[in-house]
Amino acid sequence: MGMNGTVIEVSEVSRHFRIAGHELTALFGLSFAVRRGEFVSIIGPSGCGKTTLLRMLAGLIEPHGGQIRVGGRPVRGPGRDRAVVFQDFALLPWETVLGNVAFPLEIQGLPRGEREERARRAIALVGLAGFEASYPYQLSGGMQQRVGLARALVVDPETLLMDEPFGALDAQTRHLLQDEVLALWQAHPKTVVMVTHDMEEAVYLSDRVLILTARPGRLAREVAVPLPRPRDESVRRSAAFAEAVEDVWSSLRTLVAA
Amino acid sequence: MAVLLLTWEWAGRRAAGTLTLPPASAVAVALAAQLVDGRFWSAMAVTLQALVVGFALIVAVGIPAGLAAGHVPAVGRALNPYLQFLLAVPASPLVPLFVIAFGIGLAARVATVVVFGIAVLVVNTAAAARQTPTRLIDMARAFGASRRQLFVRVVLPASVPGIAAGLRLASARAVVGMVVSELIIISVGLGRLISTYSATFDVANLYAIVVVVLAIGVGVARSMTWLERRLVRWA
Numbered sequence A: 001m002g003m004n005g006t007v008i009e010v011s012e013v014s015r016h017f018r019i020a021g022h023e024l025t026a027l028f029g030l031s032f033a034v035r036r037g038e039f040v041s042i043i044g045p046s047g048c049g050k051t052t053l054l055r056m057l058a059g060l061i062e063p064h065g066g067q068i069r070v071g072g073r074p075v076r077g078p079g080r081d082r083a084v085v086f087q088d089f090a091l092l093p094w095e096t097v098l099g100n101v102a103f104p105l106e107i108q109g110l111p112r113g114e115r116e117e118r119a120r121r122a123i124a125l126v127g128l129a130g131f132e133a134s135y136p137y138q139l140s141g142g143m144q145q146r147v148g149l150a151r152a153l154v155v156d157p158e159t160l161l162m163d164e165p166f167g168a169l170d171a172q173t174r175h176l177l178q179d180e181v182l183a184l185w186q187a188h189p190k191t192v193v194m195v196t197h198d199m200e201e202a203v204y205l206s207d208r209v210l211i212l213t214a215r216p217g218r219l220a221r222e223v224a225v226p227l228p229r230p231r232d233e234s235v236r237r238s239a240a241f242a243e244a245v246e247d248v249w250s251s252l253r254t255l256v257a258a
Numbered sequence B: 001m002a003v004l005l006l007t008w009e010w011a012g013r014r015a016a017g018t019l020t021l022p023p024a025s026a027v028a029v030a031l032a033a034q035l036v037d038g039r040f041w042s043a044m045a046v047t048l049q050a051l052v053v054g055f056a057l058i059v060a061v062g063i064p065a066g067l068a069a070g071h072v073p074a075v076g077r078a079l080n081p082y083l084q085f086l087l088a089v090p091a092s093p094l095v096p097l098f099v100i101a102f103g104i105g106l107a108a109r110v111a112t113v114v115v116f117g118i119a120v121l122v123v124n125t126a127a128a129a130r131q132t133p134t135r136l137i138d139m140a141r142a143f144g145a146s147r148r149q150l151f152v153r154v155v156l157p158a159s160v161p162g163i164a165a166g167l168r169l170a171s172a173r174a175v176v177g178m179v180v181s182e183l184i185i186i187s188v189g190l191g192r193l194i195s196t197y198s199a200t201f202d203v204a205n206l207y208a209i210v211v212v213v214l215a216i217g218v219g220v221a222r223s224m225t226w227l228e229r230r231l232v233r234w235a
């Protein structure tokens, strides 16, 4: 682990894409750090490179400049210390809930008995006990993302990477799942990096909100969220919450000047 | 169906004495006589042999080739011209070439069945493998899947609907290949019966054999649809 409890270090990271012979800079000179056990949200204008950043943290793609270190080591690909929750759930449609949640353990080569036992526990943790034999198409969006969450938790990662995990859900379901993620995070402390475009969600869940500029994305500002924990519905209605959201919005407003 | 049969009977009786259309009842009588005739069944066996062997080859070669073409871009690029050729060009003119290459035995008829059916299976399988959702590939890689695990646990199952659809289309074309091979040059099996009855203007028996060939086609199509539904319950 890094010094001062730093788990994730993003230093001067850049990433380009070639589209139709055109060089597009998605991220340029982005730097920030995340401490162990911290819940950090990343927010910024659409297309500023948030998903790209998360894919680099996950080790799915490499930076073209700068460096990303997780747990003190440069990221060289996906690793068991990190797990990803995807915006579009990314469930295997031909697998049951149990099969989907056990999938990462199957990849790791665990024997069937052990991986199913651990998968059942993770499924219960996200409130889906009884749905082990259901297929994704039989579940609502909220339930599908619970499966996505259980699949990430089953590997007991040190770091959870979430790309707009509630972006595809309706408002009520989103609130419900936010509260459940908070409760899970309190009970099983992990470092979390969450990409979102929802300011209230960012403030409600996070210790810190990182605001990125429009493309090429770099750090515009970071806002420490001064709200007490544990947080619940009463926090959502507090004046301090509204103030923190307003603070984030005041920065974002100037960046999204479209 | 009943209306169709009655119309056929009526039209057939009106055309009585001409050689164009026998009444349905005459065809039914001819068919019943065929079904108790040993020569009919040996012709049937010869015909089905080419279909079964040919279709087995289509499956054994077509699915792996399609998966390779869809999963490995270089293989896909290499196979594509041949697939496009097979799909675009009528395959019947190739039958005489097979006869020259393989003689008039089973091999030439099997080759015809394969050439008729295989391209559509390869193309469908390849398209399905290629269109494996990127998010699923990302997901599997993020959880540490090896290239092999990625193929076996994601690309292969994601291709099953395309494979099933390809099998259905390939089986229909294989039946056409089966009939064509026996009508062009290689006169054996049901195709030979069709040629004989048509040469002797025995229209009732001719229609009876045609009905049998149609029944084979429908039976194959039905079983493939059933298989497709079994394989893709999750979609």
Ligand SMILES: Nc1ncnc2c1ncn2[C@@H]1O[C@H](COP(=O)(O)OP(=O)(O)O)[C@@H](O)[C@H]1O
Residues within 6 Å of the ligand: A017, A018, A019, A024, A026, A045, A046, A047, A048, A049, A050, A051, A052, A053, A215
């Ligand atoms: N695989 C890719 N190929 C080409 N361009 C890409 C790719 N991924 C992302 N981009 C481009 O990079 C920019 C940032 O994308 P992304 O990280 O998805 O933004 P965000 O998640 O913040 O909306 C966008 O302009 C997008 O079109």
Ligand SMILES: [Mg+2]
Residues within 6 Å of the ligand: A050, A051, A052
């Ligand atoms: Mg995104």
